[in-house]
Amino acid sequence: MAWLDLRFALVALLSMPLFLGxxxxxxxLLRPLQSHVQACTAELSVALQESLAGIRVVKAFAREPQQMAHVDRVATALYEAYLRVAHVQALNLPLLTLLLSLAIALTLYIGGQQVIDGTLQLGSLVAATGYLAQLAQPLRRLSWLTGMASRCQAGGARLFEVLDTSPQLRERPYARDLTRVEGRVHVDHVNFHYTDGVPVLRDVSFRAEPGTVTAFLGSTGSGKTTLAHLIPRFYDVSSGRITVDDMDIRDVSLASLRRQIGMVMQDTLLFSTTIRDNITYGLDDVSEEVIIAAAKAARAHDFIMQFPDGYDTWVGERGVTLSGGQRQRIAMARAFVRDPRVLILDDATSSVDMETEWLIQQALTELMAGRTTLIIAQRLRTLKMADTILVLEQGRIVRRGPHCELVEQPGLYRRIYELQLRDQDGTETALPTSCNSALASGDSALASSPADRRA
Structure with a gap:
């Protein structure tokens, strides 16, 4: 355009900063609005997930209208956020077109004067305005890219906020693999808190040797589950240390530590896959015999075989197609099949009936041989089978010893026994002899399979 007239080139060059500005x-203007859209989208996802996951609770309390109203409010907020974005985006192209029109108008004004004066040919003026008009399509793309860039920037900011979060738990550079573990667990003067100034565990110390059962008992919030979570190093202790076979768990790799630990939590999680895959989760090349032996030991084999597809039955999201007791027994089979040297059971029989609990306890007697077993217990039968019971109160161990000793001593354990456990003495009647015969089918196979796998 400069060869036509320098003033035309100057008009075109001056308009570029205006377009870009x-x-x-x-x-x-769009970036904070797009960030608000992302936040509203997250709120809607949470509202929908909670409503669908808790649909039984919603129905049980007849809260369908209120829950629908809540989802509607969140969806409306997202709709309004999108509208505000659309209003701003709608200004972009018209304003860019307006600037282009002004540039063309200025070119026509300058060029028209020159055509009238005879210093510029009409064809040159038409060519100059044509060149400016060709900017229309790039400006449309610029308008679209502006909206996309702001949207990507808002989404990227939320994504990198997660990706850039430093993990609270890090392996040390010289961490070693934990191999050939016997299972000696030593908790040495451990203190722990989730938030500063609110201690959860205070100066907790105990030893658990292979072949022994250590039970934790205490009221809600006494720190039982927290203590169980510290051993596989889900959290780091605030002070003190925890060792396995005299090795500080902070000095070993997380994967090798957790391979030696089997856990059955009170809040059982099953993945949306088959029963077989849930039992063998985290393991490769597990034989069918070992899977069946683990299921029999957990008293899960019989109900699994009642399904048309047996071990290939799809359990649905979070095991929704199974009852609470069935999910818990599959979780126990998942722990048994790993052949762990340390077994942690967080009230693992809380969702099963008394007869199934009795069967599982008999299986545990076989499976716990040679292993270090830590149990968070609320039932009398479990407490009686423990070699040592640790009674926790406000994060401290206030009593320790076997059941027969603690029940004779005044204190928290005796109060809990009098209030909650004494009635269970009367319910521990002899179960049918058929229960005894059911034990032989699973225990011997599972008891021998770990040795075979280690060999």
């Missing part, structure tokens, strides 16, 4: 200004 307008696009950047619109982008600056």
């Amino acid at each position: 307008l696009a950047m200004g619109i982008g600056a």
Whole structure:
């Protein structure tokens, strides 16, 4: 355009910063709006997930209208956030087109004067305005890119906020693999808190040797589950240390530590896959015999075989197609099949009936041989089978010893026994002899399979 007239080139060059400045200004307005859209989208996802996951609770309390109203409010907020974005985006292209029209108008004004004066040919003026008009399509793309860039920037900011979060738990550079573990667990003067100034565990110390059963008992919030979570190093202790076979768990790799630990939590989680895959989760090349032996030991084999597809039955999201007791027994089979040297059971028989609990306890007697077993217990039968019971109160161990000793001593354990456990003495009647015969089918196979796998 400069060869036509320098003034035309000057008009075109001066308009470029205006175009870019307008696009950047619109982008600056869009970024916080797009961030608000991302936040509203997250709120809607949470509302939908809670409503669907808790649908039985919603129905049980007849809260369907209120829950629908809540989802509607969140969806409306997202709709309004999108509208505000659309209103700003709608200004982008018209304003860019307006600037282009002004540039063309200025070119026509300058060129028209020159055509009238005879210093410029009409064809040159038409060519100059044609060149400017060709900017229309790039400006449309610029308008679209402005909206996309602001949206990507808002989404990327939320994504990198997660990716850039430093993990609270890190392996040390010289961490070693934990191999050939016997299972000696030593908790040495451990203190722990989730938030500063609120201690959860205070100066907790105990030893658990292979072949022994250590039970934790205490009221809600006494720190039982927290203590169980510290051993596989889900959290790091605030002070003190925990060792396995005299090795500080902070000095070993997380994967090798957790391979030696089997856990059955009170809040059982099953994955949306088959029963077989849930039992063998985290393991490769597990034989069918070992899977069946683990299921029999957990008293899960019989109900699994009642399904048309047996071990290939799809359990649905979080095991929704199974009852609470069935999910818990599959979780126990998942722990048994790993052949762990340390077994942690967080009230693992809380969701099963008394007869199934009795069967599982008999299986545990076989499976716990040679292993270190830590149990968070609320039932009398479990407490009686423990070699040592640790009674926790406000994060401290206030009593320790076997059941027969603690029940004779005044204190928290005796109070809990009098209030909650004494009645269970009367319910521990002899179960049918058929229960005894059911034990032989699973225990011997599972008891021998770990040795075979280690060999």
